[in-house]
Amino acid sequence: MADPRSGSSAWAPLRIGVFRALWIAALVSQVGTWMQTVGAQWLVVHAARAAILVALVQTAYTLPAVLFALVGGVLADIFNRARLLVAVLAGMTVTAASLPSSPASRPPVTRPSPAGSPAANPRRAAPAPAGAAAALAPAAGDRSGPHPAAAPGPAAAG
Numbered sequence: 001m002a003d004p005r006s007g008s009s010a011w012a013p014l015r016i017g018v019f020r021a022l023w024i025a026a027l028v029s030q031v032g033t034w035m036q037t038v039g040a041q042w043l044v045v046h047a048a049r050a051a052i053l054v055a056l057v058q059t060a061y062t063l064p065a066v067l068f069a070l071v072g073g074v075l076a077d078i079f080n081r082a083r084l085l086v087a088v089l090a091g092m093t094v095t096a097a098s099l100p101s102s103p104a105s106r107p108p109v110t111r112p113s114p115a116g117s118p119a120a121n122p123r124r125a126a127p128a129p130a131g132a133a134a135a136l137a138p139a140a141g142d143r144s145g146p147h148p149a150a151a152p153g154p155a156a157a158g
Helices: 017-044 050-078 081-101 128-136 152-157
Strands: none
Touching: 017 050, 050 081
């Protein structure tokens, strides 16, 4: 074990400014990645089949590292590492910049229905008996009880 007085402690590399800056940047980046993963899992936790979706979020996070780690190591041994790093980061930047313009990233468009359409007035969309019952039903905020015209219907039917 290293003697704390000797200067070769576990914290000694942090005395080098460039290493300390890179270490802090990596730490902040990793915390941001964890926050994004928790946020993505939080979005799907209330969905149907949430257990599967949460697991798929974690799989989507780890699978690329598992699949490409060996290939990346081989490429790093073959090519100049600095140029390879710049090329890979440029590709990631182009991919990340293109995501907001992809159709999958846009929310579905909801347009207001015209006033006379069935979506705007469900009573118009219902077939005759159900439509008549819906027309006679009280409004959601109406607390005065059933509409007086609704009573003869069930009595006449049976």
